[in-house]
Amino acid sequence: MIRFLRIAGKRLLGAVPSLIGVIIVTFLLSHALPGDPAVLFAGPAADAASVAQVRAHLGLDHSLPQQFLTYVWQLAHGDLGQSLTTGQPVMTDLLQRLPASLELTLVALIFAIGVAVPLGIWAATRPNSWIDHLCRGTVTVAAAFPTFFIALLLVYVFYFLIPLAPEPVGRLNDVYFDAPTTITGFYLIDSILEGNWQTFGGALAQIILPAISLGLFALAPIARITRAAMLQSLASDHVRTARACGLSRRRILITYALRNAMLPVVNVLGMVFSFVLGSNVLIEDVYGWPGVGAYAVKAVISSDYAAVQGFILMMAVLYILLNLVVDLLSMVVDPRVKFEG
């Protein structure tokens, strides 16, 4: 356990240089965005004087290095700046919206894992059978369609044509349900903690379609890597030994083959998770999901520097944490994995 914490600490320290890089790049990138935020912020009726006033108020009249230093100083104090569009601190906005995105991403991933891993195992135990081909075909088709197209299609079919799903109005239809009190920020978990099953049902109904739209595209990489890793694992010497020892089929499949196949799967999961997090930007718009993705899109369109910077920074931190989790998981799965030096 101590070794574990030490490695985690080392990894976090190792992420500092990349974090500094991200801060510099996002700062430059967001200033390279077209459009003048001062004009936008001052409003359509503003004259040159009031635009200049706004510019000075926002600190945009200083030189770029000076603005950067101010930005870093504020960052060090946990201040990501004000959003020009919502008028709130960016930190507050992001913290409010992040749980929505994370909840959606996690449910999408759980759906993808729940379908893809068993499919991959099934295909690997019967290579080149019809189930193998079916599995490969299905996941390839699922991955081939653009995420937003699937999202629109699902809404069209399951809300418009066959009204199975609720209206795509975000996390919860607040005409019928009250939002649960914020404990974790995840509606599904908070409503269970509250014991409010009605809200839980409402939130679940809302999340199913967007989660499937997001998760479908993650099916292919997970299923394929599971199949490949399982095939390799099943053909390995130690599985032959397990068979020679007469271990039960279940034991061989789960303990001796699957566990050994988990390492590549975990690594791919990390990658898929970050892809899915990125795809949120597209899905949230379609489903009116109040997450960070939709927020970022709006910020980019309205040249909201602080919000864009805050979003990118938050994503970078999330990726770094995600990689850490993947590394630690690999260590749990495979005792040979050591991150020394």
Next chain:
Amino acid sequence: MSAAAMTDSVPLLTVDDLVLDFRTRSGTVHVLDGISLTLERGEILGIVGESGSGKSVLAYAMMGLLDPAARVPRGGIRFAGRNMLTESERALAETRGREIAMIFQSPRTALNPIRRVGTQVQDVLLRHANVSKKEARTRAIEALARVRIPDPERRFDAYPFELSGGLCQRVMIAMAMACNPYLLIADEPTTGLDVTTQAVVMDLIRDQVRSANASVVLITHDLALAGEYCDRIAVIHAGHIVEIGSTEAMLDSPKHPYTARLIGATPGGHESIDDLASIPGSLPDLRRDLPPCRFIDRCDRKLDRCAVDPLPAVAIGADHLVRCWNPL
């Protein structure tokens, strides 16, 4: 214990006229042809041949662990009253690890790399010995102690990559012998180990089976090794057993030209490497139509009839058989 394993009149293992082919994309490979042998309780039989002679396939066939591409058009294998080629997979799995066990070459990869070695021994006991988890652990530690692994209680928690190749092979032996099987099949158990470790591992195998009154089939390419540890030796060439007999008879007066050449090619320790004979030619392509004697192309004693008449089985002594028209 099944009835057949108890009576002395019936051999523990009988391979009767076994023919085995592999269906591959490039045609049918005639891997084994007319293999017959028997093994008594407590006996150590060596199966000696060069790479590709079919000795490992024979070992897997004895375990009932055949590749799906394998076909057996003729013959059978009976072990302790079971037909190892026709029994259901479920019944075979019950037998494996309990009545018949196997150890392999390159022990480090043969063990599950991410499972503690003790747990792997424990898995076998939990499956076959009908014991509680705690009891299985105790017995696994005993099994590790029996193969003379120092400090077995601590080593129980080790992973294969933390142990030497020799120790890993001892763990394999502990796994194989954990349920006291009647028969241990050792497939090149010392390949990849250094010479001193080889001797230790082989001594260990012999001691383990002697004390359990079990039998061993030792698969090896090393005739000297087989000569040292086996009661009887079968020499296999291109899927034929060309000669089988007691170790002394085979080594002192080999009857098949291939056996004689193998002995000539085996280093004895006192001659220099230049004195060692090599056997010219290589194994025939087993996908072709083959002559009755598959050694014919490499043989300097061949007769005209070797290419025409089916292989004879010439009994030399009470327990010495050679399949050659012109034995030495």
